[in-house]
Amino acid sequence: MDIRDKVALVGGIGCSGWIPVYIDVDTLHVLHGRAIPFASGLKMSDPSRKVIVFTGDGDCLGIGGNHFIHGARRNIDITVIMVHNQIYGMTGGQVAPTTPSHGKTKTSPYGNPEIPFDGCALAKAAGATFVARWTTAHPRQLSKTIAEAIDHEGFSFIEVLTQCPTQAGRVIYGVADPAQLLDMLKANTINVNAAKNKSIEELTGKILIGNLYHDDERLEFASNYYKKISKLAASC
């Protein structure tokens, strides 16, 4: 069987929503914030497919935030890869629900007065059964985790912290050099296993990366739904 019959990719709107368009498998490029409901419909209509969503932090946690929590709550077997650049990049650098507090953007010129969402904590609290965070400075670890997430039966969420030299780098950090931004991603993160032996002082200001949460026990939505339907049909 061709890989194209086993996989489908879904992208929302934003810079990262374009990722599926460059990959030669079945692809849906859908409305801003609506990648997860389209992916859920696709999964329900063909549960044999592995469905992978590419979404931005604004797409996933801003306009699409409600769909995100309900996808996680249902534990439907889709993999959501959220490319997190801390800003609305495609539209010119507006504040996002993930922009750091005090971060200056085009629409928060005096500093963001809000507290940002932690996408991984939100995913876990809502019911996701596989949660991980890496950065674009950790490509090998990220590839391995993506493969594990696709294999996982349930709602898997991977947050990928990424450089954005065009918008967030310039306006939030005053840095436009992609290599320097990658170095900052390395310096500002710590592996969850290494963090276990560190003091509070050593962990201050660090973002945890790695495979953060995994649960194989909870029922997956699509397979459970079809099991129930066939049981009911058999009893008619």
Ligand SMILES: Cc1ncc(C[n+]2csc(CCOP(=O)(O)OP(=O)(O)O)c2C)c(N)n1
């Ligand atoms: C319904 C709707 N509202 C607003 C927009 C405008 N819009 C396009 S992309 C975008 C922000 C995308 O931000 P994010 O998801 O963080 O992706 P990035 O471009 O930063 O990768 C917005 C607000 C739209 N296309 N559709």
